[in-house]
Amino acid sequence: MMRFPPTAISLLVSTYNWPRALELVLGSVRRQRTLPHEVVIADDGSGEETRAVIERETRSFPVPIQHVWHEDTGFRLAAIRNKAIAAARGEYIVQIDGDILLHPHFFEGHAQFAQRGAWAQGSRALLGRDCTARLMAGDECPLGVFTNDLNGRPNAFYAPWITPFVRGPRDGMKRIRGAHMAFWRDDLVRVNGYDEEIEGWGREDSELATRLINAGVRRRNIKFSAVAYHLWHQPANFDNVERNHERLVRTREQQLTRAARGLDHYLPSSTTSAL
Template sequence: MKAFSSSLVISTYNRPDMLRICFQGVLAQSVQPDEIIIADDGSGPATKQLVEEFTAKSPVPVLHVWQPDEGFQLAAIRNKSFAKASGDYIIQTDGDIILHKHFVKDHIRMAEKNTFISGARSLLDDGYSKAMIQKMEYSQPSFFSTHLGKRFNAFRNILLMYFNYFIQRGSKQYRYVLGANMAFWKSDLVKVNGYNEEFKGWGKEDNDLAARLCNAGIKLRFIKFGAVTFHLYHTEATRGNLTTNENLLQQTVDNKITFVSTGISSHY
């Protein structure tokens, strides 16, 4: 493994049932990050209790970063978590995600200077997700499961992962990044000041961050056949702010913006 420290940032909001399954997947990792940060966008006491239970079991330090519930402010809570992170390299996911046991290992393997990474996810159907939540028991879904959507995102192969990664010359396809499976150098996040906290409500904050990193000369690469994740089914968040957020993203693209004022720096 490479000689740098890593932080795993897991965002959540009032879904302790799913977060419990996510935590079990984190404990099963073949390689642990150096710390785990829970980026909590205003969850209640049940999540706090769950994080305390997880902290007692975790082999690495766990930090619970919480902000009051003032609506969907994912950009802000991620920035607060980035500011607290001690790792050189930040791996990012969500609390409704089941991580393949080599998720962290794969991200650390593929880390490269002047580069940030986006992975993919497979989709678990409603029935399978509910059954796992009711059992409160983690199990890594099979590639052959009939309950799996976007199946080939669940296929892990080391040789294909390396081949696919290194044939890329650096992408600017910021519209295809997935916030639940990304990794960055903290120094690069600081360079662009992290997420733009003008993004409120669901949508496009990840694309905006990716676009600004690309504008700043940081290469985007996509990891396939590795860093596998499985998304637990739930109803979608409301998208009332989507048009506003799309307009903010377009401003970033049109004006080649790199740095935003409403970012990580406000949390130091």
């Protein structure tokens, strides 16, 4: 299949009340050799400290920043991501969590890898507690394959010449990580984005991936050319995982392609009427 690189990439960063981590993420965006077209921050109800960080960064940031916020009524990642997708102006959306630091060639890797008819699952190396604490304190912790405090070390290996030969899983329920994914925006519109019936931590990303695959959008796995590092944090609250997993299984068994309650709530009527 011929590759048509995107002309404009929107970076979607989801965040919730961890402003120092968001500062580090945006710092890694500043250091990119190739910048995205814009940054869209999907804020699931953070307080004033996060807003202040975004306002300060916006004044000198090298590309536009959009701050998309809604009221904090619980974990509603699917909804705030949909709102951010609707606001995004790029034709290609690279999605990360607000605790993911980027290798300087991250966007070069994604621009070269993007392929019509496919979405991309990225990987990330896991920074340990010590390295994360040093970064949060403003100290040095050089990131790379030789970082001492690191798990998933192969994911920190920058070797873009290997990327075309990596296959990896094609199943929408295997090793899906919403912390690092990428999509053509019109594919997200076609499947109606995230399922907003999924609330609480877990499975919103796998459910979306499954609907994309059901709709004929292939999964491709990008490794070694879009390296990312995940800051250490305490485990999430898993209270809703069982309920959310049931929705994922239903999507797979019924071969669903569209979310009943999703992205179309935030799109212009001219866009949704064409679906």
